[in-house]
Amino acid sequence: MLRHLFTLIWNRKRANFLLITEIFxxxxxLFVVGSTLVYSQQNYRTPLGFDYxxxxxxxxxxxxxxxxxxxxxxxxxxxxxxxxxxxRFVARSSSNTPFSGNSNRSDLRRTKESGGAYVNGNxxxxxxxxxxxxxxxxxxxxWFDKRDDASTRQPVIITQETREKLFPxxxxxxxxIPNGDQxxxxxxxxxxxxxxxxxxxxxxxxxLRVSPQxxxxxxxxxxxxxxxxxxxxxxxxxxxxxxxxxxxxWSSNITPLAEQRAAQLKLIVTxxxxxxxxxxxxxxxxxxxxxxxxxxxINQRRTEIGLRRALxxxxxxxxxxxxxxxxxxxxxxxxxxxxxxxxxxxxGVLGVKTSVYLTAMLLATxxxxxxxxxxxxxxxxxxxxxxxAVALREE
Amino acid sequence: MLLSYLKIAWKxxxxxxxxxxxxxxxxxxxxxxxxxxxxxxxxxxxxxxxEKRVDRLLFITKLELWSDHSQSNSGASYSFLxxxxxxxxxxxxxxxxxxxxxxxxxxxxxxxxxDTKSTDGExxxxxxxxxxxxxxxxxREVREGAxxxxxxxxxxxxYFGTTQGVIGRFLEADALRFRVVGIVRDVPASRMLxxxxxxxxxxxxxxxxxxxxxxxxxxxxxxxRDAADIPTIQQEFRQVVSRVPVPDPKAYTEVRVxxxxxxxxxxxxxxxxxTGPDNGTGRFMALAFGLSLLFMLLxxxxxxxxxxxxxxxxxxxxxxxxxxxxTSGVLVGQFLVENIFLTLLGGVLGLGLAAGVLHLxxxxxxxxxxxxxxxxxxFGAALGVAVFFGMLSGVYPAYKMSKLQAxxxxxxxxx
Numbered sequence: 001m002l003r004h005l006f007t008l009i010w011n012r013k014r015a016n017f018l019l020i021t022e023i024f025x026x027x028x029x030l031f032v033v034g035s036t037l038v039y040s041q042q043n044y045r046t047p048l049g050f051d052y053x054x055x056x057x058x059x060x061x062x063x064x065x066x067x068x069x070x071x072x073x074x075x076x077x078x079x080x081x082x083x084x085x086x087x088r089f090v091a092r093s094s095s096n097t098p099f100s101g102n103s104n105r106s107d108l109r110r111t112k113e114s115g116g117a118y119v120n121g122n123x124x125x126x127x128x129x130x131x132x133x134x135x136x137x138x139x140x141x142x143w144f145d146k147r148d149d150a151s152t153r154q155p156v157i158i159t160q161e162t163r164e165k166l167f168p169x170x171x172x173x174x175x176x177i178p179n180g181d182q183x184x185x186x187x188x189x190x191x192x193x194x195x196x197x198x199x200x201x202x203x204x205x206x207x208l209r210v211s212p213q214x215x216x217x218x219x220x221x222x223x224x225x226x227x228x229x230x231x232x233x234x235x236x237x238x239x240x241x242x243x244x245x246x247x248x249x250w251s252s253n254i255t256p257l258a259e260q261r262a263a264q265l266k267l268i269v270t271x272x273x274x275x276x277x278x279x280x281x282x283x284x285x286x287x288x289x290x291x292x293x294x295x296x297x298i299n300q301r302r303t304e305i306g307l308r309r310a311l312x313x314x315x316x317x318x319x320x321x322x323x324x325x326x327x328x329x330x331x332x333x334x335x336x337x338x339x340x341x342x343x344x345x346x347x348g349v350l351g352v353k354t355s356v357y358l359t360a361m362l363l364a365t366x367x368x369x370x371x372x373x374x375x376x377x378x379x380x381x382x383x384x385x386x387x388x389a390v391a392l393r394e395e
Numbered sequence: 396m397l398l399s400y401l402k403i404a405w406k407x408x409x410x411x412x413x414x415x416x417x418x419x420x421x422x423x424x425x426x427x428x429x430x431x432x433x434x435x436x437x438x439x440x441x442x443x444x445x446e447k448r449v450d451r452l453l454f455i456t457k458l459e460l461w462s463d464h465s466q467s468n469s470g471a472s473y474s475f476l477x478x479x480x481x482x483x484x485x486x487x488x489x490x491x492x493x494x495x496x497x498x499x500x501x502x503x504x505x506x507x508x509x510d511t512k513s514t515d516g517e518x519x520x521x522x523x524x525x526x527x528x529x530x531x532x533x534x535r536e537v538r539e540g541a542x543x544x545x546x547x548x549x550x551x552x553x554y555f556g557t558t559q560g561v562i563g564r565f566l567e568a569d570a571l572r573f574r575v576v577g578i579v580r581d582v583p584a585s586r587m588l589x590x591x592x593x594x595x596x597x598x599x600x601x602x603x604x605x606x607x608x609x610x611x612x613x614x615x616x617x618x619x620r621d622a623a624d625i626p627t628i629q630q631e632f633r634q635v636v637s638r639v640p641v642p643d644p645k646a647y648t649e650v651r652v653x654x655x656x657x658x659x660x661x662x663x664x665x666x667x668x669x670t671g672p673d674n675g676t677g678r679f680m681a682l683a684f685g686l687s688l689l690f691m692l693l694x695x696x697x698x699x700x701x702x703x704x705x706x707x708x709x710x711x712x713x714x715x716x717x718x719x720x721x722t723s724g725v726l727v728g729q730f731l732v733e734n735i736f737l738t739l740l741g742g743v744l745g746l747g748l749a750a751g752v753l754h755l756x757x758x759x760x761x762x763x764x765x766x767x768x769x770x771x772x773x774f775g776a777a778l779g780v781a782v783f784f785g786m787l788s789g790v791y792p793a794y795k796m797s798k799l800q801a802x803x804x805x806x807x808x809x810x
Contacts, residue, residue, distance in 0.1 A: 063601030
């Protein structure tokens with residue numbers, strides 16, 4: 001029966017060519033949109049790895065103040081902020097704060113000589129107090145503290161993604177890795193840390209300690225402040241006033257991380273929504289078209305169907321044939337589409353996990369089959385209702 | 396003759412309403428999506444306030460110190476633009492402003508974050524803002540470092556609660572007091588190079604005007620005397636840049652900075668992140684054209700499928716016409732006209748839908764201060780796209796119909 005259907009469609013491949021192309025295109029679109037959605041959803045479900053509620057980002061702009069004085073003024077600002085009621089912890093940070101869209105990427109290597117294991121990771125320069133501000137999740141070892149003041153090597157905490165690449169199957173604690181001409185010593189391992197945002201892929205990262213003696217200002221212009229729950233505009237205004245009172249000619253900008261997150265999400269989700277809306281419209285369009293074409297063909301095939309009925313085929317068999325035929329046409333289109341879709345995981349161009357593509361392929365295939373079957377239902381019912389005597393007399 | 400074709404087309408449309416609905420649904424939605432995208436493009440790049448004379452404007456927003464191994468790029472510094480761009484002879488006027496910035500004002504305990512642009516006095520002569528009240532600050536006020544500001548309508552409402560009688564009152568932000576000298580109509584956030592909530596003299600900003608380094612937070616806007624002068628200005632600027640000494644010649648070999656029209660500047664530098672001499676406008680156009688073609692392909696195929704499968708309905712008509720001597724060419728013409736008529740009808744519906752969607756977008760606040768409208772250019776685009784879509788989806792069915800054998804067609808067969 002199935003073979004028979006395939007032969008039927010194959011023999012009329014020129015007539016079915018347009019339908020097959022249409023289904024092929026619809027599949028490709030569903031696959032692309034599906035991959036994007038599955039990818040985003042998988043990332044969204046991964047934990048961020050830090051606590052952003054009640055954390056405010058304070059951007060400082062020293063204006064025209066001479067460079068040499070900036071760090072000292074910043075120190076005063078931090079002292080003052082810490083003393084305000086409602087402020088719990090303050091820490092300096094590099095500008096790649098959560099949800100800011102900034103990144104500072106470099107290669108992390110296992111050994112100084114090139115050729116060993118390496119991974120490109122985000123470098124976060126943080127102070128000891130960052131443990132209390134963002135509360136990154138620690139898996140092994142310890143967070144930076146006073147003990148690190150004495151160490152001759154730059155202490156570093158790597159995330160689990162970095163460990164998997166650089167130290168597969170061994171404990172990284174105490175290990176020494178190069179950083180340019182200098183050396184870093186691993187003191188701890190943190191869990192996944194996705195400061196790039198909710199929909200970003202978990203990627204390798206490392207925290208580098210900024211010691212309290214560090215008086216550079218340029219990479220550490222940003223402050224992260226953990227405030228008491230319930231702190232609001234009053235505290236924000238107070239903070240701004242205090243900062244501007246200490247730093248003459250300075251300007252500052254305070255943004256709660258929750259707000260920054262919402263803004264970033266809106267920026268990413270809006271195009272996704274637009275994509276989905278357009279895709280839904282295209283699919284509805286295809287479905288309607290398919291339905292129209294099938295309906296039309298039933299009218300053209302009345303004699304054929306009448307003949308089959310007259311020769312003893314049941315109404316059920318007729319329905320099955322109509323639905324079966326369109327499913328076979330879909331299979332041809334899908335085969336072409338899968339051929340194209342398979343190139344993505346095979347070539348690995350976008351660096352996305354294969355499971356994402358497979359899920360999207362599965363979803364798109366299922367959706368196309370469902371769609372075509374549903375579109376064929378009414379025409380097949382019409383076909384089954386054709387009375388052989390009437391149909392044959394028309395001829 | 397055309398009239399009778401149209402009459403026939405109308406009758407065919409009315410005959411099977413369900414099929415007409417399917418066709419129109421596909422056409423109108425396709426055109427709607429394209430029109431919305433085009434309206435947004437026009438809104439961002441087209442000649443609208445404040446860049447009304449956009450065809451006469453050039454922008455310099457990025458500067459790169461370049462070598463094979465090392466690149467460093469950001470905006471340009473004020474001193475660089477002041478020394479090398481301001482003295483250019485070919486532009487009518489040059490304005491220097493900051494890329495952007497922000498100030499924080501408080502209304503009671505309510506925080507008001509104001510996007511701010513610090514500009515020189517020429518800024519107001521190069522661009523055309525709609526002033527609701529007051530005036531722009533002058534070149535002299537900028538030179539003297541006066542604490543004056545032009546604010547937009549929304550800021551005036553939020554801070555003062557009104558737009559009436561605000562001129563001369565003071566707005567306090569970042570512990571500075573600015574005297575409001577003018578109120579302008581809101582500039583959509585999509586005009587990325589000129590939008591702000593508050594504009595103030597660059598001499599009262601945190602920008603160091605004497606900082607000798609090339610990289611900085613500023614941009615320049617050049618107004619040409621005539622749209623045709625644009626290449627001349629670019630030429631002159633290229634020559635000036637080629638003589639600019641490279642700072643830190645050990646690390647860098649080249650200073651890369653270009654004066655470009657709004658599209659080349661804004662979209663391609665941001666989208667492709669290119670810094671070389673080619674700003675990628677050509678690539679962007681090709682990409683946009685390719686994508687919209689790809690997007691139209693599926694609905695077009697759908698329409699082709701429908702039309703081909705409906706050929707049988709018309710076979711006796713075709714047979715009669717052929718029998719009476721109509722050539723294939725005439726028949727192809729007729730069916731194409733019919734299809735274009737259909738797509739134009741869809742285009743009208745699409746325009747209506749697009750107007751609705753743009754209205755929703757305006758109301759949603761997705762892009763602050765956006766006010767998308769269907770301009771004459773959008774109408775033109777709609778017409779063009781509809782005709783193109785009609786051709787795309789009509790040629791194959793028309794060809795197939797015209798190829799029907801007269802005898803077969805009269806008999807009522809298709810193959």
